[in-house]
Each structure stands twice: as C-alpha cells, then as structure tokens.
Amino acid sequence: MMASGDLPDIITMDGSNPFVKEADKFAIPLDVLAEKYDPYFMGKAANPETLKYFTRDDGHIYGYPNFSNTSSDYEKGGVYGNQAFLVRKDMYEQLGKPDMTTPEGFTSALEAAQKLAMKDELGKTIIPIGVTPFTGDSSEKNGIFNRTLADFIGVPMLTEDSKYYDRYTDADFQKWLKVFVDARQKGLADRDMTTMTKDDKDARLTNGSYFAYFAADLNSETDTMSVWANEHPGKEYIAVNGPTSTIGKKTALPGTSIEGWTQTFITKDAKDPQKAMELLTYLVSEEGNNVMNFGREGETYTIKDGNPVLNADLLEFKQTDPAGFEKKVGLTTHLWLQDSALLS
Known part of the structure; x- marks a missing residue:
C-alpha cells in the first residue's frame, strides 16, 4: 500500500514501522488540519504532553498514538501492566x-x-x-x-x-x-x-x-x-503470584509509555480532510473514548463517582467471555485511538 502511493483517507500503523519516520511525505500535519478545521483537537481533545512529545523538528505533528500514557496518567493511577x-x-x-x-x-x-x-x-x-x-x-x-x-x-x-x-x-x-x-x-x-x-x-x-x-x-x-x-x-x-525477587525487590509491571503503540495519520490522499480531522478529534476526545469503550450512557453504561461503568450484565460477559464480548458487543475493542488511561 505504501509503495503504491494509493492511500486511504486515514491510516493506522505500528509506531515502530519505518514509514512513520517518513510521515511528512504522505500525511497532512494534524496541527495544520486542527487549526483550519477543528481547534478542539489541540486545545482540549488531545493530551498536551503527548502532543509535545510527537511534535517533530519541523514543528508539526503528523500522527497521534493510542495507549500513550504520560507521567500525569501514572501519577493519577489506574494504569496497569499487561503481563x-x-x-x-x-x-x-x-x-x-x-x-x-x-x-x-x-x-x-x-x-x-x-x-x-x-x-x-x-x-x-x-x-x-x-x-x-x-x-x-x-x-x-x-x-x-x-x-x-x-x-x-x-x-x-x-x-x-x-x-x-x-x-x-x-x-x-x-x-x-x-x-x-x-x-x-x-x-x-x-x-x-x-x-x-x-x-x-x-x-x-x-x-x-x-x-x-x-x-x-x-x-x-x-x-x-x-x-x-x-x-x-x-x-x-x-x-497467581509467580516468580518473585529473592532479595526483596518489588514486582514492577510496566504500562505503555508516552510513545504508545500505534500512530494514526490523515493522508494527503484524503478526499475530505475536514471530516477526517473531525472524526480523529472525536475519537481522541474523552467523549469519543467513552463511546468506543462503554457505548451509550443509560443503555450500556452508567456514571458512578464521575466514571463510566458498564452495565452489570455486560461487565460479567466481558470478564467471563472476552472473545464472545469482542465479537458480539465490540466495546473496548476499537484500539486505534484508544486512551488506556481513560479506559482504566
């Protein structure tokens, strides 16, 4: 796909993919699109620390990551390891x-x-x-x-x-x-x-x-x-508790870093850059993450102590049959712009 130059409007790839370094050749800077079409992205939706980290030497931000956990996310707690x-x-x-x-x-x-x-x-x-x-x-x-x-x-x-x-x-x-x-x-x-x-x-x-x-x-x-x-x-x-230090060190399972996992770009082939930017902003925002992870308030989740909580039947389904939950319900499975700190 990359070699052909025939790209979709939006593309997501692993952050370690070599093409990420060449994003200026195929992607429109998100900061440019945000300034023109959707200032909410830079001003509110995106994480300031993440934006700063992904700003390149030319001053532009080309891709936005998922699972980008910042120092402030770790200070708040709720970021978990995956081992x-x-x-x-x-x-x-x-x-x-x-x-x-x-x-x-x-x-x-x-x-x-x-x-x-x-x-x-x-x-x-x-x-x-x-x-x-x-x-x-x-x-x-x-x-x-x-x-x-x-x-x-x-x-x-x-x-x-x-x-x-x-x-x-x-x-x-x-x-x-x-x-x-x-x-x-x-x-x-x-x-x-x-x-x-x-x-x-x-x-x-x-x-x-x-x-x-x-x-x-x-x-x-x-x-x-x-x-x-x-x-x-x-x-x-x-x-269960597995291998542990023989000299008293505490287990320290890491979550993801500020680098995240994937990066999502709006390509220069996008037929409607404005709509693409608006969609990306929505999915990056807390509201968009809530929809991807929890669905519709009052139907699939409620707010408790300021946080969204899946309905009991859906939560039990997710915990007892993750694969079935993913196939039949689909919530929490849209990973391309997911904020794991919000999910936690």
Missing part, C-alpha cells in the same frame, strides 16, 4: 495451591504437575510450563526473557544515580534464568518454546496443554483462554 503468570485452576488446586514465588517452590510445583501425568484435550501429557513464543509474531522477541521476567522480580532499569543498568547481568535475574534453564533440561518446560509460532501457542492454550503459562502480553491470549474456559468450567487459567 501475567497463569495456572490451570483445577491442577493448581489439586496440587494444594503451591507457592511458586521462589525458585525452589517454582521448580517443585512444576515437578508435581508433571507427576500428575494429566492429559490435554488431544490426549497428550500436559506440559508443566509454557511461555510467550520467541518468534517474530510475538510481542517480545525473546519471550518472557526479554523483559517480563525481569519486571516480575523487580530488576531496575536504572541505577540509583539514573544511569543505565544491565538487567540481564543482574544476579537475581541470572538466578531465575537458571531456574528456567534447569526446568527445560528436566523436561518441565515446552521443548518448542524457542521455535514455536503464535498458532502453535494458541493451539496449546485452546487445548489446556499447559499447567502454568507465563504471558508477556495477556491481551493477545483472551480468545484462546476464553475458548478453553467456556468449554471447561473449573479448569480455566487464573492469575
């Missing part, structure tokens, strides 16, 4: 709800799960632990070992004097890394963890093939896990 350590509820309870926060308890629980010799839906022996794939279609190219494990055990990113800290040579990280290496050597971990694709991983989760699963991106697992949970009540995957 989780999960276990199959039935097996976890059968094992006596073991403590998996220490290296010894972690290994012991995996060994106990292996001894149960339970089968998944395909008749294969359940694997004690699986992790987010290492492959290119994964959110982290080295599975949980890129960032997630270090976050769980509280390895800092900076020294006390704000200098770079090499998390991967941290003694506590190395200790936990060896626990996973040892687990793999003992046959307690998925032997395909470094080569498996997203489809391979999805098949395992859909068939309940893991006792424990360490997720670097829980949002990408909702479909598979809800399919398994709906068809196997009592065997669903639940979050």
